[in-house]
Amino acid sequence: MFGSVTALVPYKKKMLFYYGFLSLLISVFLFTVSLYFFLLNDLDNKAKAAENILISQMEGIFSELKRVVDNAQLSCEEDDVKRLKRLAFYSDTFKEFGLFDRDFRVFCSNYGAVDIPIFSSIVNRIERAAERKTVSLVHSKSLGNPTLFAFYQGENGIGANGLAPPVRFSTLIDPIILPNYFYELTIGKRILSSNRNGIDSDIWNKEVVSLDDWSMRLDVYLPSNLYWQRLHSLIPFIFIGWLFLFFAFYNAHLIGIYFRRSLRHCVRRAIKNAEIEVYFQPVVSLNPGEPLELEALLRWKSLNHGQVSPLVVVKVASQLGLMDELTWLVIRKVGAFYREYPDQLIDIKTSVNVDRFSLLKESFAPKLVSILEEYPELIGRLGLEVTETSALNHEELPVMVSRFEQITALGIGLSVDDFGTGYSGLDFLRRFPYDTLKLDQVFIANLKDDQFTRQVLTSISILAKELGMKLVAEGVEREDQLNDVRLLGVDRVQGYYFCKPLPKDQIITWMTFNNAV
Ligand SMILES: Nc1nc2c(ncn2[C@@H]2O[C@@H]3COP(=O)(O)O[C@H]4[C@@H](O)[C@H](n5cnc6c(=O)[nH]c(N)nc65)O[C@@H]4COP(=O)(O)O[C@H]3[C@H]2O)c(=O)[nH]1
Numbered sequence: 001m002f003g004s005v006t007a008l009v010p011y012k013k014k015m016l017f018y019y020g021f022l023s024l025l026i027s028v029f030l031f032t033v034s035l036y037f038f039l040l041n042d043l044d045n046k047a048k049a050a051e052n053i054l055i056s057q058m059e060g061i062f063s064e065l066k067r068v069v070d071n072a073q074l075s076c077e078e079d080d081v082k083r084l085k086r087l088a089f090y091s092d093t094f095k096e097f098g099l100f101d102r103d104f105r106v107f108c109s110n111y112g113a114v115d116i117p118i119f120s121s122i123v124n125r126i127e128r129a130a131e132r133k134t135v136s137l138v139h140s141k142s143l144g145n146p147t148l149f150a151f152y153q154g155e156n157g158i159g160a161n162g163l164a165p166p167v168r169f170s171t172l173i174d175p176i177i178l179p180n181y182f183y184e185l186t187i188g189k190r191i192l193s194s195n196r197n198g199i200d201s202d203i204w205n206k207e208v209v210s211l212d213d214w215s216m217r218l219d220v221y222l223p224s225n226l227y228w229q230r231l232h233s234l235i236p237f238i239f240i241g242w243l244f245l246f247f248a249f250y251n252a253h254l255i256g257i258y259f260r261r262s263l264r265h266c267v268r269r270a271i272k273n274a275e276i277e278v279y280f281q282p283v284v285s286l287n288p289g290e291p292l293e294l295e296a297l298l299r300w301k302s303l304n305h306g307q308v309s310p311l312v313v314v315k316v317a318s319q320l321g322l323m324d325e326l327t328w329l330v331i332r333k334v335g336a337f338y339r340e341y342p343d344q345l346i347d348i349k350t351s352v353n354v355d356r357f358s359l360l361k362e363s364f365a366p367k368l369v370s371i372l373e374e375y376p377e378l379i380g381r382l383g384l385e386v387t388e389t390s391a392l393n394h395e396e397l398p399v400m401v402s403r404f405e406q407i408t409a410l411g412i413g414l415s416v417d418d419f420g421t422g423y424s425g426l427d428f429l430r431r432f433p434y435d436t437l438k439l440d441q442v443f444i445a446n447l448k449d450d451q452f453t454r455q456v457l458t459s460i461s462i463l464a465k466e467l468g469m470k471l472v473a474e475g476v477e478r479e480d481q482l483n484d485v486r487l488l489g490v491d492r493v494q495g496y497y498f499c500k501p502l503p504k505d506q507i508i509t510w511m512t513f514n515n516a517v
Pocket residue numbers: 281296297298309310311314327330352353354355385387417418441474475476477494495496497501
């Protein structure tokens with residue numbers, strides 16, 4: 001398929017450049033934007049993971065302090081000190097423990113008895129806290145500046161404090177956040193742990209995690225150099241995406257061309273844009289003094305498919321469900337023809353081919369009425385030719401009879417087209433109010449040599465006369481055929497012998513030459 005299409009499509013450098021540029025833009029855009037959102041999402045995940053680990057760390061800290069408080073007394077004997085030393089030795093977090101009393105004075109530590117008042121600001125926080133827990137960053141002689149102090153007061157009033165170096169927090173958070181992102185963990189306004197300093201990069205975004213119970217805040221930053229680093233490693237993928245999109249666009253372009261040039265699409269467009277032409281072929285009367293009639297036949301010359309047979313156009317239009325539109329288009333063009341040549345066509349009737357399924361529709365007669373209002377020139381001059389391409393079923397038969405009655409009531413003549421080739425039997429003729437019967441051209445072609453055809457046509461001719469129908473012979477090409485059909489009692493003749501279907505201006509010229517106007 002594509003081979004033949006590429007042959008149709010001239011090689012266009014501009015188009016290739018356009019698709020190349022467009023696909024490059026899209027590929028770059030997709031990768032750069034997706035990377036940014038990917039990193040934002042990653043940043044968010046990292047911040048959440050750090051938050052979870054901080055929460056569990058804080059819970060661990062306080063359950064440790066609770067254990068210290070649970071067995072403590074208001075004494076600082078050797079055993080009490082030993083116990084505190086033991087707890088500090090086994091603790092992952094704390095290096096020192098202390099015990100304080102109801103008056104918030106630390107009376108015992110793992111170094112022995114002490115008497116150190118707790119800062120009033122911390123006392124306030126302990127008293128305000130729901131579970132009497134708080135943390136603070138304070139200078140400590142033994143652990144330096146800053147040191148994390150955690151306080152917990154039990155129900156009996158005895159409390160414990162633990163001292164931890166901030167490094168404990170960085171060892172927890174660093175593996176989650178480093179090396180890609182950087183962070184700052186603060187308690188109140190003081191920094192507990194941070195790797196922010198010394199990082200030489202713009203900050204593109206940050207995630208903030210707040211642990212309000214401990215006045216803790218973790219800011220995780222997205223540095224711009226991480227983005228550029230990652231983007232750099234994506235260059236081969238951007239290139240592959242570019243190629244992929246380029247081929248996708250190019251193939252879509254070819255498919256689009258193929259589709260636009262497909263017969264179905266062209267027929268649809270031709271009907272929609274009224275590009276279908278109508279030619280006219282005379283139907284000459286053999287009864288002296290009677291004016292000729294015309295048959296309107298569609299013609300379509302497609303830019304892509306050349307001259308397309310009307311039978312093909314009709315077939316494709318019916319596959320596309322556009323037969324009604326096609327019929328209205330042809331009838332309107334016939335109306336316009338009458339409007340253009342009112343004097344020349346004053347006595348001339350024109351018949352138009354109609355699909356039987358269009359006729360069966362309830363909307364058919366009302367639509368016809370509206371076209372007659374649009375083109376009153378057609379009133380009394382329009383005829384419809386119906387070809388029986390399939391047999392009518394029991395339900396369709398009465399509907400068809402009533403449609404025919406509605407149409408004849410509008411003064412529109414009805415002809416059976418191609419009689420003898422379709423499903424129109426003799427019984428069919430009696431049921432429907434046809435005024436004309438058109439014999440298919442295959443009978444006329446065989447008439448000379450085929451005795452049987454001659455007998456059949458003689459019987460049809462007798463029946464047509466009995467039913468008051470006019471008989472038309474189609475496809476008369478030679479004089480001997482004309483003589484033969486004349487002998488059969490045919491009223492009108494249509495065929496190349498007289499004239500081929502012609503465009504509107506040429507048929508008017510032909511009629512003028514043949515004294516038909
Ligand atoms: N060999 C030969 N052919 C002759 C001679 N005289 C006329 N013809 C051709 O016989 C066909 C007569 O039209 P049809 O039986 O209604 O058969 C029509 C009709 O069934 C259908 N058609 C044409 N226009 C329309 C239309 O507007 N609507 C619908 N629904 N069908 C149409 O397409 C068919 C073919 O149309 P055309 O190709 O125009 O073919 C026309 C005409 O050009 C002759 O002496 N020798």
